[in-house]
Amino acid sequence: MENNNEKTVEVLNTLIEINNDRIQGYLTAAKETREMDLKDLFGHLAHDSQKCKQELADEVTKLHGTPTEGTKTTGKIYRAWMDVKAALTNNDRKAIIDCCEYGEDVAKETYENVLKDDGGTLTATQRQMVTEQYNLIRNGHDKIKALKDTLVEH
Numbered sequence: 001m002e003n004n005n006e007k008t009v010e011v012l013n014t015l016i017e018i019n020n021d022r023i024q025g026y027l028t029a030a031k032e033t034r035e036m037d038l039k040d041l042f043g044h045l046a047h048d049s050q051k052c053k054q055e056l057a058d059e060v061t062k063l064h065g066t067p068t069e070g071t072k073t074t075g076k077i078y079r080a081w082m083d084v085k086a087a088l089t090n091n092d093r094k095a096i097i098d099c100c101e102y103g104e105d106v107a108k109e110t111y112e113n114v115l116k117d118d119g120g121t122l123t124a125t126q127r128q129m130v131t132e133q134y135n136l137i138r139n140g141h142d143k144i145k146a147l148k149d150t151l152v153e154h
Contacts (some may be wrong), residue, residue: 008121009065011114015130016056016068018110022049025103035093041147042100052133059126062125069113097148102139111137 019037030039057067111134115127122130 004013004121005063005065008123008126009060009063011118011121012056012064012126013068013111015114015133016060016064017086018107019049019053019056021033021069022046022103022107023053024059025100029096029100032112033094033096038093038096041143048136050138052136054134055129059129068103076103094151097151098145101141101144101148104137104144107137108141 019090023046026042026049030042032041033042060067111130114122114130115134118127118130
C-alpha cells in the first residue's frame with residue numbers, strides 16, 4: 001500500500017505543479033495588464049487553480065506525502081508564461097491570449113493524461129476530485145479559447 005501511496009502522491013503533485021504554473025502565470029498577467037476584462041478573467045483563473053491546488057495538497061497530506069511547492073519551470077509552460085509577460089509589456093492583447101491559450105492547453109492535457117492513465121493509483125474519491133478539477137480547468141481553457149476566437153473575427 002505504501003508504494004501505491006507514493007505513486008498517488010506523485011500523480012497528485014504533477015497536478016499541483018500545473019496549478020502552481022497557472023497561479024503564477026495568471027497572477028503575473030493580472031498584475032501587468034491594464035485591460036480590466038483580462039484582469040478580472042486572469043484573477044478568476046488564478047483563484048480556480050488556488051482552489052484546485054489546495055484540494056490536491058490536502059489529499060497529498062492525507063497520504064502522508066509532501067505537497068510540491070514548485071512549478072514546471074524547466075518546461076514549455078514556463079516559457080509560455082514568460083511570453084505572456086513579454087506580450088503584456090507591449091500590451092498586445094492577441095499575443096497575451098495566444099500565450100494563455102497555450103498554457104491552458106498544457107494544463108488541460110495534463111489533467112486528461114492523469115484521467116486517462118493514472119496507473120490505477122487514484123481512488124474513486126480522488127478520481128472524482130480530479131474530474132471535477134478537470135472540468136474547472138477545461139472551462140477556463142474554453143473561456144480563453146472563446147476570447148481568442150473573438151479576436152480572430154475582428
